Amino acid sequence: MKSKSLKALQYAALLIFVLSIIRILTGASDLTSVGTASAALLLSVPIALAGLGGLFSERSGVVNIGLEGMMIMGAWAGGMIGSKHGPWIGLFAAVCFGSVGALLHAIATITFGVDHVVSGVAINIIAAGLVRYISTIFYKSGAWLGPSQSPDVTSIGTNGIPVLSGGTYFGWKSPDVLSVLAEKHWFFISDTAAVIRGLTGDLSYVTMIAMAMIPLSVFILWKTAFGLRLRSAGEAPIAAESLGVNVYAMKYAGVLISGGLAGLGGGFLAIVAANHYQENQVAGRGYIGLAALLFGNYRPGGILMGAGLFGFADALQLRDSASIHALILLIVLILLFLVVRDFRKGKALKAALTLAFASLSLWYFLAVDELPGQLVTMTPYITTLLVMAVASQRLRMPAADGIPYRRGGMQ
Amino acid sequence: MSVAVELRHISKRFPGVLANKDVSMSVETGTVHALVGENGAGKSTVMKILYGMQRPDSGEILVNGRAVHFKNPNDAIDASIGMVHQHFMLADNFTVLENIILGSEPKKGVTIDFAAAREKIVAMAAQYGLEIDPDVLVEALGVGQRQRVEILKVLYRGARILIFDEPTAVLVPQEVDDLFNALEGLREQGMAIIFISHKLDEVLRVADDVTVVRQGSTVAEVKSKDVTARQLAELMVGSELPQPSTQGVTRRDLVALSLNDVSILTSTGGRDLISHISFNLHAGEVVGIAGVEGNGQAELVEAILGLRDYTGSISFNGSAIDHLSVAHRHDLGIGFIPEDRQRQGLMMNSPLWENRILGHQRSKPVMRGFILDKKATITDTARIMAEFDVRAPGPHTLATALSGGNQQKFIVGREISKAPALLVASHPTRGVDVGAQGAIWEELRRAREKGMAIVLISADLEELIGMSDRLLVMLRGAVTAELDPAKTTPEQLGSAMTGAA
Numbered sequence: 084m085k086s087k088s089l090k091a092l093q094y095a096a097l098l099i100f101v102l103s104i105i106r107i108l109t110g111a112s113d114l115t116s117v118g119t120a121s122a123a124l125l126l127s128v129p130i131a132l133a134g135l136g137g138l139f140s141e142r143s144g145v146v147n148i149g150l151e152g153m154m155i156m157g158a159w160a161g162g163m164i165g166s167k168h169g170p171w172i173g174l175f176a177a178v179c180f181g182s183v184g185a186l187l188h189a190i191a192t193i194t195f196g197v198d199h200v201v202s203g204v205a206i207n208i209i210a211a212g213l214v215r216y217i218s219t220i221f222y223k224s225g226a227w228l229g230p231s232q233s234p235d236v237t238s239i240g241t242n243g244i245p246v247l248s249g250g251t252y253f254g255w256k257s258p259d260v261l262s263v264l265a266e267k268h269w270f271f272i273s274d275t276a277a278v279i280r281g282l283t284g285d286l287s288y289v290t291m292i293a294m295a296m297i298p299l300s301v302f303i304l305w306k307t308a309f310g311l312r313l314r315s316a317g318e319a320p321i322a323a324e325s326l327g328v329n330v331y332a333m334k335y336a337g338v339l340i341s342g343g344l345a346g347l348g349g350g351f352l353a354i355v356a357a358n359h360y361q362e363n364q365v366a367g368r369g370y371i372g373l374a375a376l377l378f379g380n381y382r383p384g385g386i387l388m389g390a391g392l393f394g395f396a397d398a399l400q401l402r403d404s405a406s407i408h409a410l411i412l413l414i415v416l417i418l419l420f421l422v423v424r425d426f427r428k429g430k431a432l433k434a435a436l437t438l439a440f441a442s443l444s445l446w447y448f449l450a451v452d453e454l455p456g457q458l459v460t461m462t463p464y465i466t467t468l469l470v471m472a473v474a475s476q477r478l479r480m481p482a483a484d485g486i487p488y489r490r491g492g493m494q
Numbered sequence: 495m496s497v498a499v500e501l502r503h504i505s506k507r508f509p510g511v512l513a514n515k516d517v518s519m520s521v522e523t524g525t526v527h528a529l530v531g532e533n534g535a536g537k538s539t540v541m542k543i544l545y546g547m548q549r550p551d552s553g554e555i556l557v558n559g560r561a562v563h564f565k566n567p568n569d570a571i572d573a574s575i576g577m578v579h580q581h582f583m584l585a586d587n588f589t590v591l592e593n594i595i596l597g598s599e600p601k602k603g604v605t606i607d608f609a610a611a612r613e614k615i616v617a618m619a620a621q622y623g624l625e626i627d628p629d630v631l632v633e634a635l636g637v638g639q640r641q642r643v644e645i646l647k648v649l650y651r652g653a654r655i656l657i658f659d660e661p662t663a664v665l666v667p668q669e670v671d672d673l674f675n676a677l678e679g680l681r682e683q684g685m686a687i688i689f690i691s692h693k694l695d696e697v698l699r700v701a702d703d704v705t706v707v708r709q710g711s712t713v714a715e716v717k718s719k720d721v722t723a724r725q726l727a728e729l730m731v732g733s734e735l736p737q738p739s740t741q742g743v744t745r746r747d748l749v750a751l752s753l754n755d756v757s758i759l760t761s762t763g764g765r766d767l768i769s770h771i772s773f774n775l776h777a778g779e780v781v782g783i784a785g786v787e788g789n790g791q792a793e794l795v796e797a798i799l800g801l802r803d804y805t806g807s808i809s810f811n812g813s814a815i816d817h818l819s820v821a822h823r824h825d826l827g828i829g830f831i832p833e834d835r836q837r838q839g840l841m842m843n844s845p846l847w848e849n850r851i852l853g854h855q856r857s858k859p860v861m862r863g864f865i866l867d868k869k870a871t872i873t874d875t876a877r878i879m880a881e882f883d884v885r886a887p888g889p890h891t892l893a894t895a896l897s898g899g900n901q902q903k904f905i906v907g908r909e910i911s912k913a914p915a916l917l918v919a920s921h922p923t924r925g926v927d928v929g930a931q932g933a934i935w936e937e938l939r940r941a942r943e944k945g946m947a948i949v950l951i952s953a954d955l956e957e958l959i960g961m962s963d964r965l966l967v968m969l970r971g972a973v974t975a976e977l978d979p980a981k982t983t984p985e986q987l988g989s990a991m992t993g994a995a
Contacts, residue, residue, distance in 0.1 A: 308599035308606050315585055315596050322583035326597030326647070327568040482587060 120281020127394030132348030133372020143337025148203030151369025152210030157349025162233030162360020181346015576648025638669030736932025738960030782962030829914035882907035899930030
């Protein structure tokens with residue numbers, strides 16, 4: 084375990100190093116700026132929460148396409164209740180509403196054996212329609228300004244790591260060493276400082292809570308009896324039943340936790356990322372969370388990586404399209420790395436193909452000064468697709484995931 | 495010694511079937527007690543009742559002299575009864591340790607106490623001679639080791655009465671020896687062991703007492719040292735054992751199948767899978783293909799059916815069929831009883847009437863023009879079940895719910911119903927009980943008399959000698975001998991198969 088996190092740190096350092104080189108080469112200073120890192124985190128959190136939600140559900144054996152709908156419920160509740168009773172109660176409501184959507188999914192799939200995908204899609208459609216319907220009622224009654232937007236929610240405070248990344252502790256204003264370092268524009272050192280500052284400074288308390296969910300999920304799922312039983316429901320429910328595990332209860336727990344986390348992700352969008360609920364705010368993040376779940380091979384750490392990747396690409400395209408242009412160079416470098424790896428393994432054809440693609444990308448990088456806007460907007464999706472395609476991975480979904488379960492199946 | 499478990503007059507009825515009728519047995523501590531019977535005789539039902547998975551309609555269960563009423567397996571586990579399932583109940587993606595502790599995890603605060611669990615498992619494994627690494631994933635384990643995990647699972651829960659449901663069905667001989675050594679150890683520790691099986695030689699090897707069930711009732715309880723395998727078998731079927739045999743010569747003049755210099759070459763350029771095989775098979779004749787498994791019998795079957803490319807020529811009823819597809823050959827009248835009924839012969843999760851369609855999807859009674867005639871199919875399925883004694887509630891029963899013998903009888907019925915001119919029967923009685931075996935032999939005998947040509951492949955030498963009119967011995971892909979079964983003993987055949995003769 085220790086060596087694993089050490090390895091992750093090494094990879095992170097390597098990535099920043101490569102990005103530093105590209106920054107120097109292209110002058111795209113936003114690649115490793117404080118702002119990009121900070122925005123990337125903000126954009127990653129809801130996806131990570133959705134992914135974690137999917138994790139609990141699918142580990143218990145229930146496919147949860149309904150994450151999107153549960154996030155919508157959460158975002159809407161966060162805006163509606165948060166604007167009335169304050170942001171924290173709004174967040175709590177978001178969790179509750181997400182769980183209500185999940186309860187529906189659980190009843191349909193676990194108790195009545197409805198196909199998981201059908202039920203999930205139904206929840207997505209119902210959630211979107213339902214919140215629009217109620218929002219319209221609020222609008223007509225004059226409580227809301229429009230049928231697609233809630234009143235504003237007061238914001239939740241932020242803080243950082245004392246000394247290193249600023250923040251306020253009991254009235255004491257901490258210095259901000261990393262920001263100072265980041266300003267120096269020293270190769271690699273300033274880049275690293277900026278990234279860490281972006282990831283740790285001016286953090287919303289909700290972001291901290293969300294990030295804490297990652298190790299917490301690892302702990303619950305892999306260190307507690309509850310987690311073992313929940314996973315057994317997704318791996319071998321009949322075996323679990325034969326050992327006295329209440330498989331139904333485990334599945335319900337998994338799906339409800341799933342909805343709570345997705346709801347929190349939605350609430351985060353409405354309360355932290357914006358300051359009100361707006362229609363289409365979720366915009367497919369539930370699905371991307373599912374993609375992060377698959378990318379991360381049904382593990383919390385992997386989900387975080389997947390969400391981070393998407394968040395980073397999304398942050399770049401939102402902030403500075405010039406950086407996207409520089410990103411092509413990163414792709415070229417990664418592809419070249421793959422060429423060397425494949426060639427060493429003796430896969431000459433694959434290496435040649437990758438090399439051709441790398442040359443093409445390089446040519447495009449040199450020939451074009453600025454990417455067309457549409458392509459820029461697509462960047463996060465393209466990046467996710469590319470990485471999922473090249474990352475050689477052995478996906479291992481829970482063995483009984485998505486298979487309807489009936490008690491007494493062993494007889 | 496005291497009585498650990500006693501069943502008194504247990505009866506259980508399922509819709510349409512009387513599974514158990516007046517079953518009684520008593521198992522003493524420190525003994526291995528075998529429960530034997532044909533497939534479908536009700537052994538499994540008895541054990542499911544004892545393990546709390548089903549409740550008896552009447553009768554009593556006593557554990558250590560006290561009457562118990564189990565509502566579910568947990569109650570049975572609490573009464574120190576453990577079941578080692580035939581189909582392992584393990585999560586592949588969990589470690590051995592996780593599989594064992596699931597459901598009764600030792601705790602330290604809110605977390606699982608992995609260290610304590612590991613210590614306990616290692617100690618237990620050493621005590622009973624069931625060594626295993628607790629930290630490997632179950633998916634990495636072989637069948638024998640998985641069974642160890644299953645045994646450790648029940649021991650971990652403090653079981654003193656262990657039920658083994660056909661534990662040797664999935665094991666290779668070496669693993670069987672290991673299992674029996676483990677059973678010996680458990681017996682010495684004072685456990686009561688119930689051993690369900692229909693392999694009588696194994697039963698006699700390992701058991702102290704034997705209870706025989708037939709058609710849902712206990713018919714005898716004997717000491718294993720007092721009986722022979724043959725006596726047990728006769729108790730199981732309730733009559734003299736069926737013998738593989740045919741009478742008279744039913745051979746017609748018509749040559750049904752003719753192979754002329756048939757070979758299958760390997761793509762790698764190694765030894766041919768089958769080489770230069772030629773023989774004629776007449777209508778009403780059975781040719782037995784003998785050989786140690788993997789000497790080309792399976793490939794020969796695939797060539798005849800058209801599943802594999804070959805060189806040389808095969809003709810059927812006088813005309814060459816080399817260019818014909820599998821379906822076309824089937825339609826011409828080549829029936830097939832596959833060696834692996836669950837993978838090649840049935841759709842396990844489909845009802846029997848859908849299985850009736852398999853391979854017959856182009857002709858009556860299944861089809862009426864372009865339309866599937868469901869009603870006729872169901873009627874015909876019921877007919878097969880009646881004629882071939884397939885014991886199941888009805889045509890809508892899933893294939894997976896049938897015992898192996900009944901599955902096989904269904905396949906035989908399905909293939910013979912079409913009255914094919916040629917039947918390729920690959921291990922037709924493998925893994926079925928004595929009763930079904932006798933029934934299948936009888937069907938083949940009748941088909942032969944009606945003039946069907948049969949290619950019989952089997953590993954059961956007595957079956958080969960008894961059923962065949964002619965024996966071909968295959969060794970390394972070639973036919974190395976042709977024997978007259980009337981003048982051949984199993985020993986002679988065996989040495990011909992290994993190339994010793």
